[in-house]
Amino acid sequence: MGDHHRRGAVVVEDVAHFTPGELDRDAVFYVAGHRGLVGSAITRILQASGFTNVVGMTSSQLDLRNREAVREFFQRMKPRYVVMAAAKVGGILANSSYPVEFLSDNVQIQVNVLDAAREVEVERLLFLGSSCIYPKYAEQPIREDALLTGRLESTNDAYAIAKIAGIIHVQAVRREYGLPWISAMPTNLYGPNDNFSPLGSHVLPALIRRYDEAVQSGAQTVTNWGTGLARREFLHSDDMADACLHLLEHYDGATHVNVGTGTDSTIRDVADTIASVVGYRGLTEWDTSKPDGTPQKLLDVSRLEGSGWASKISLTEGVERTVAWYREHSGSVRSA
CATH class of the missing domain: 3.90.25.10 (UDP-galactose 4-epimerase, domain 1)
Structure with missing residues (x-):
């Protein structure tokens, strides 16, 4: 990206010159949260798709809440691609019991990773949010433009606000720095490496x-x-991972994209x-x-389907x- 995107006080127009295409299978690809439900599925599909340099760090190796540690990691690894799948997540009980942690931890993680990625000019970054960002009484199915049009569900408003901040952060980077980053909003996910805790699970x-x-x-x-x-709408994590790779190679736009089954x-x-x-x-x-x-909470997935992707795993098959x-x-x- 040229300096006219990165320097000065003038806010540039949203990215208009970038054309998505097949990603370089040999480039450094950092999956933040690679052991979690979504991150592990994304890691599996990247490796199955021929990516040879997929990088993941456990929380003990890299605490994403530590700003300087995250910055040093990005300066050293200089990833070309990043999927932001790291987050503090939980169900109704966990979200309503620990709103401070869900807000503070997630905002810290997001700001640290996105700022460090911007400094090294990561070419493609996909930020993953959550369908809980939408208003509690949003018209169903929920379109992307329903964001910030009504009150949130009180049991997870702190987590939702953190994720909304991440979406706006990505849009701001597009405007000010010209980097073609994107966001995706998955519906309720499940699959291997999920959290099966009685108190912390979905x-x-x-x-x-x-x-x-x-x-x-x-x-x-x-x-x-x-x-x-x-x-509720449920999407298997392997379907979600497939959608993520599809979006990185086929979608570029400031609007976040809903990812779900449509049922x-x-x-x-x-x-x-x-x-x-x-x-x-x-x-x-x-x-x-x-x-x-x-x-x-049913997502309108017409934008995603319009880009050429649809879910493949039925609920019964996914549960099995x-x-x-x-x-x-x-x-x-x-x-x-």
């Missing part, structure tokens, strides 16, 4: 653990939070699917004193694959 892995434990213990009743009538299910239906897959035959009860969260992985790794999954 709804689908929490349900897998709960029903599997009921099968193992012979329990005749499982109790879930809420009414079960809230509707949703009630939590009751999801619970029934999981119960069937794990072999649970008992009763399911619903604790209606507990919150449902957002009534519905995830349950098999969970049982195979039951001694080492994140469960605390």
